[in-house]
Amino acid sequence: xxxxxxxxxxxxxxxxxxxxxxxxxxxxxxxxxxxxxxxxxxxxxxxxxxxxxxxxxxxxxxxxxxxxxxxxxxxxxxxxxxxxxxxxxxxxxxxxxxxxxxxxxxxxxxxxxxxxxxxxxxxxxxxxxxxxxxxxxxxxxxxxxxxxxxxxxxxxxxxxxxxxxxxxxxxxxxxxxxxxxxxxxxxxxxxxxxxxxxxxxxxxxxxxxxxxxxxxxxxxxxxxxxxxxxxxxxxxxxxxxxxxxxxxxxxxxxxxxxxxxxxxxxxxxxxxxxxxxxxxxxxxxxxxxxxxxxxxxxxxxxxxxxxxxxxxxxxxxxxxxxxxxxxxxxxxxxxxxxxxxxxxxxxxxxxxxxxxxxxxxxxxxxxxxxxxxxxxxxxxxxxxxxxxxxxxxxxxxxxxxxxxxxxxxxxxxxxxxxxxxxxxxxxxxxxxxxxxxxxxxxxxxxxxxxxxxxxxxx
Amino acid sequence: xxxxxxxxxxxxxxxxxxxxxxxxxxxxxxxxxxxxxxxxxxxxxxxxxxxxxxxxxxxxxxxxxxxxxxxxxxxxxxxxxxxxxxxxxxxxxxxxxxxxxxxxxxxxxxxxxxxxxxxxxxxxxxxxxxxxxxxxxxxxxxxxxxxxxxxxxxxxxxxxxxxxxxxxxxxxxxxxxxxxxxxxxxxxxxxxxxxxxxxxxxxxxxxxxxxxxxxxxxxxxxxxxxxxxxxxxxxxxxxxxxxxxxxxxxxxxxxxxxxxxxxxxxxxxxxxxxxxxxxxxxxxxxxxxxxxxxxxxxxxxxxxxxxxxxxxxxxxxxxxxxxxxxxxxxxxxxxxxxxxxxxxxxxxxxxxxxxxxxxxxxxxxxxxxxxxxxxxxxxxxxxxxxxxxxxxxxxxxxxxxxxxxxxxxxxxxxxxxxxxxxxxxxxxxxxxxxxxxxxxxxxxxxxxxxxxxxxxxx
Numbered sequence: 073x074x075x076x077x078x079x080x081x082x083x084x085x086x087x088x089x090x091x092x093x094x095x096x097x098x099x100x101x102x103x104x105x106x107x108x109x110x111x112x113x114x115x116x117x118x119x120x121x122x123x124x125x126x127x128x129x130x131x132x133x134x135x136x137x138x139x140x141x142x143x144x145x146x147x148x149x150x151x152x153x154x155x156x157x158x159x160x161x162x163x164x165x166x167x168x169x170x171x172x173x174x175x176x177x178x179x180x181x182x183x184x185x186x187x188x189x190x191x192x193x194x195x196x197x198x199x200x201x202x203x204x205x206x207x208x209x210x211x212x213x214x215x216x217x218x219x220x221x222x223x224x225x226x227x228x229x230x231x232x233x234x235x236x237x238x239x240x241x242x243x244x245x246x247x248x249x250x251x252x253x254x255x256x257x258x259x260x261x262x263x264x265x266x267x268x269x270x271x272x273x274x275x276x277x278x279x280x281x282x283x284x285x286x287x288x289x290x291x292x293x294x295x296x297x298x299x300x301x302x303x304x305x306x307x308x309x310x311x312x313x314x315x316x317x318x319x320x321x322x323x324x325x326x327x328x329x330x331x332x333x334x335x336x337x338x339x340x341x342x343x344x345x346x347x348x349x350x351x352x353x354x355x356x357x358x359x360x361x362x363x364x365x366x367x368x369x370x371x372x373x374x375x376x377x378x379x380x381x382x383x384x385x386x387x388x389x390x391x392x393x394x395x396x397x398x399x400x401x402x403x404x405x406x407x408x409x410x411x412x413x414x415x416x417x418x419x420x421x422x423x424x425x426x427x428x429x430x431x432x433x434x435x436x437x438x439x440x441x442x443x444x445x446x447x448x449x450x451x452x453x454x455x456x457x458x459x460x461x462x463x464x465x466x467x468x469x470x471x472x473x474x475x476x477x478x479x480x481x482x483x484x485x486x487x488x489x490x491x492x493x494x495x496x497x498x499x500x501x502x503x504x505x506x507x508x509x510x511x512x513x514x515x516x517x518x519x520x521x522x523x524x525x526x527x528x529x530x
Numbered sequence: 531x532x533x534x535x536x537x538x539x540x541x542x543x544x545x546x547x548x549x550x551x552x553x554x555x556x557x558x559x560x561x562x563x564x565x566x567x568x569x570x571x572x573x574x575x576x577x578x579x580x581x582x583x584x585x586x587x588x589x590x591x592x593x594x595x596x597x598x599x600x601x602x603x604x605x606x607x608x609x610x611x612x613x614x615x616x617x618x619x620x621x622x623x624x625x626x627x628x629x630x631x632x633x634x635x636x637x638x639x640x641x642x643x644x645x646x647x648x649x650x651x652x653x654x655x656x657x658x659x660x661x662x663x664x665x666x667x668x669x670x671x672x673x674x675x676x677x678x679x680x681x682x683x684x685x686x687x688x689x690x691x692x693x694x695x696x697x698x699x700x701x702x703x704x705x706x707x708x709x710x711x712x713x714x715x716x717x718x719x720x721x722x723x724x725x726x727x728x729x730x731x732x733x734x735x736x737x738x739x740x741x742x743x744x745x746x747x748x749x750x751x752x753x754x755x756x757x758x759x760x761x762x763x764x765x766x767x768x769x770x771x772x773x774x775x776x777x778x779x780x781x782x783x784x785x786x787x788x789x790x791x792x793x794x795x796x797x798x799x800x801x802x803x804x805x806x807x808x809x810x811x812x813x814x815x816x817x818x819x820x821x822x823x824x825x826x827x828x829x830x831x832x833x834x835x836x837x838x839x840x841x842x843x844x845x846x847x848x849x850x851x852x853x854x855x856x857x858x859x860x861x862x863x864x865x866x867x868x869x870x871x872x873x874x875x876x877x878x879x880x881x882x883x884x885x886x887x888x889x890x891x892x893x894x895x896x897x898x899x900x901x902x903x904x905x906x907x908x909x910x911x912x913x914x915x916x917x918x919x920x921x922x923x924x925x926x927x928x929x930x931x932x933x934x935x936x937x938x939x940x941x942x943x944x945x946x947x948x949x950x951x952x953x954x955x956x957x958x959x960x961x962x963x964x965x966x967x968x969x970x971x972x973x974x975x976x977x978x979x980x981x982x983x984x985x986x987x988x
Contacts, residue, residue, distance in 0.1 A: 173876075174874070241963065241967065245963040246963060247960075247963045247964050247967060248960075248961065249960075249964075258943075258956070258959060258964075259728055259730070259948050259956075259968065259986050260726075260731075260971050260972075261719075261722045261723055261725065261726060262968070262971075264719045264722030264723065265719055265722065265723055267719065268716075268718075269717055269718055269719075272717070285772055311632075312631050312632075314743055355813060355815070357813070357815065358813045358816065416632070483716065484716075490716075490717050498717075501716060502707075503706070506707075509975070510717065510718045510720070512975070513718050513720075513723075513974055514718075515974065516967075516971055516973065516974040517967070528717045
């Protein structure tokens with residue numbers, strides 16, 4: 073027996089654009105949080121017009137609409153927690169335009185970030201934002217969450233590359249923001265508001281992205297330390313020195329051990345902390361000079377080993393350590409509670425100490441790694457969701473983590489968003505007044521609360 | 531006889547903080563548009579608490595409040611067009627904190643931009659945004675209008691340097707955004723919304739600003755051309771080459787003639803168009819190499835003279851040409867209608883042609899100069915407001931200017947804002963839907979329409 077919603081959607085769209093069987097809906101019910109909620113239907117738009125049609129229908133019938141990229145988020149941004157229609161952009165994956173001279177591209181939101189980066193790389197161009205999920209997450213999802221990545225400190229995050237967006241409002245109206253390759257100073261910056269709004273204000277249907285020239289020279293080193301704090305000191309000292317490495321990744325000892333078991337890289341020795349540092353640029357002399365400065369700082373801060381990549385292969389091996397973290401952590405505990413905080417680089421040594429204390433106090437194993445150059449740490453609590461007593465300790469530990477983060481002038485989300493998992497902490501960061509203002513903005517965009525309802529605000 | 535408003539304000543604040551005589555109010559009734567509107571009172575806050583107190587009072591009594599920096603805007607942003615209370619930040623001018631290591635400062639909004647830049651320069655630091663009004667406009671005004679400046683192309687505009695703001699909402703509540711030296715990914719980007727909102731959403735009371743290291747090497751050239759289009763071609767070609775000059779200023783022949791009469795620089799010859807180009811950086815070799823590339827492009831595009839600064843004095847002389855434009859133009863026509871547009875750098879040659887055609891068609895003298903590296907041109911219509919017939923032609927010419935700007939993918943305001951003078955054109959740029967959404971945001975922030983009413987939307 074078909075539901076009314078099913079009938080309506082199949083009347084409005086092609087048969088293959090509407091998924092309603094339970095099996096199909098289950099595929100769109102989860103994300104990387106391990107939580108899941110069954111949508112009432114799934115709709116696969118082919119164009120902006122499809123999205124307009126859908127939003128007009130949803131607006132008329134007051135049905136929730138939940139935009140979805142790859143469903144790889146860590147905070148529940150794409151979960152249909154109140155049911156409704158999941159709008160999956162998996163069939164809107166085109167590069168509509170690439171201007172190699174002016175260095176920008178116009179893309180559809182369902183395009184996978186790595187595929188886009190690979191495509192432009194053929195022309196000597198770089199799309200820098202590279203979240204760890206780069207191989208499967210989509211540009212639309214990256215814009216919605218304002219994804220960062222390994223190159224954030226030097227090159228900035230997704231926000232810094234968005235030149236314009238087209239978005240469908242809750243009424244079905246379409247707005248366009250930005251211009252394609254120059255500054256845009258329209259009075260209220262709707263574009264900045266949409267970027268990072270976690271799919272709660274409008275549905276993004278086109279994105280104009282800025283590209284840069286691929287750097288010609290890159291020097292890479294993996295530095296090991298006996299103390300986590302020493303590695304954190306290197307990050308703080310590098311930031312203070314004025315050198316901006318393109319990559320400055322921190323990995324703690326437990327995470328490293330786990331990775332080394334998983335990937336078997338014999339050259340790399342176990343240690344309490346590791347930094348993966350890369351310096352890039354278009355002037356060889358300058359790159360070399362900055363790299364020397366970085367190596368000097370590492371030595372001063374008691375690095376016990378510096379592995380400098382001499383060949384492309386060396387470099388790939390060093391990178392393998394970083395790229396294998398997520399997969400290898402999955403092997404050591406059934407549940408990962410993956411939090412994502414950001415503190416000023418100068419506060420990293422203190423933050424790393426605090427995380428150690430929290431781990432001991434609540435008897436929870438914590439693995440820490442992340443984009444330290446950005447002050448952005450992925451703090452991963454290793455646990456088992458079947459162990460209720462342990463999960464309570466994890467919850468307390470997470471609370472404490474966020475309290476210390478804010479105390480150090482940090483922020484609750486480097487790049488994963490607030491979603492459902494962090495909504496209870498948001499007030500700590502932006503205050504009652506900030507939340508009040510954000511709720512008013514949500515109402516201004518979406519008075520009936522039909523776009524991705526139940527997110528951000530608890 | 532004191533008005534009720536006068537009585538209330540003098541009860542709430544110190545005597546010297548409230549100005550109510552007609553003479554005093556006249557001083558706060560105008561800006562650079564030559565329009566003027568008398569406020570009912572002027573209030574000079576000393577602190578955030580003063581602004582809170584004032585907003586609570588204004589909120590209760592539904593009185594308009596108009597924030598004011600130096601009153602040097604070109605679009606009427608600080609004009610009290612519906613009367614009410616002008617809040618002048620002239621007594622909130624402190625640098626509250628300067629962190630030379632982490633390279634940021636916390637300032638009050640009334641501080642004059644040049645004074646701030648001079649202060650940080652002592653410590654080898656650069657605050658890059660430098661609108662032409664830098665010597666008298668304030669940081670608060672610069673943030674409200676998202677001021678650009680001569681270094682915009684390489685270093686970005688005010689938006690790119692704001693790390694955080696404190697602002698008082700229409701209810702008197704205070705919000706804070708951003709953190710002081712790292713990325714902030716709170717879900718709705720209130721900070722971006724406030725920057726450039728022309729003082730219509732909230733009153734900014736503190737600003738955290740990012741600083742950069744002062745570049746160690748600078749090469750400067752003044753290039754002259756027989757054809758405006760050739761100069762525009764240099765800009766387009768430089769942009770395409772990948773070299774990003776720190777300064778790339780365009781001046782047309784009429785403007786140059788006017789300047790040369792005013793400042794008497796004998797070394798500089800008259801010509802149809804001039805570019806002032808500066809390349810900077812911290813690596814001498816790279817700066818020299820980029821500069822050579824720029825000189826090569828100038829020669830290819832038929833520059834008839836290249837004056838390269840050999841000494842600090844040479845450089846100051848070349849700069850004098852650019853810095854004297856505003857003052858010297860004042861001498862040749864009683865009224866200047868100063869418009870501010872932005873087009874993609876690649877479209878500059880076409881735009882320059884269109885401006886010439888508009889000038890001929892409507893028989894209006896137009897002087898054009900500006901931050902060409904940004905695609906940002908200040909198009910100045912020379913006229914006499916007493917000549918009604920001429921002013922009608924100017925109005926038609928301005929309409930046509932904006933139409934061509936949008937057609938070339940440009941935007942109506944590079945850095946001056948919309949204010950009252952451009953509100954009728956805004957819909958052309960952002961569409962009915964965009965305006966609708968912006969109005970909803972205005973209502974969300976300011977439901978009673980008491981903060982700087984009558985601006986942006988016509």
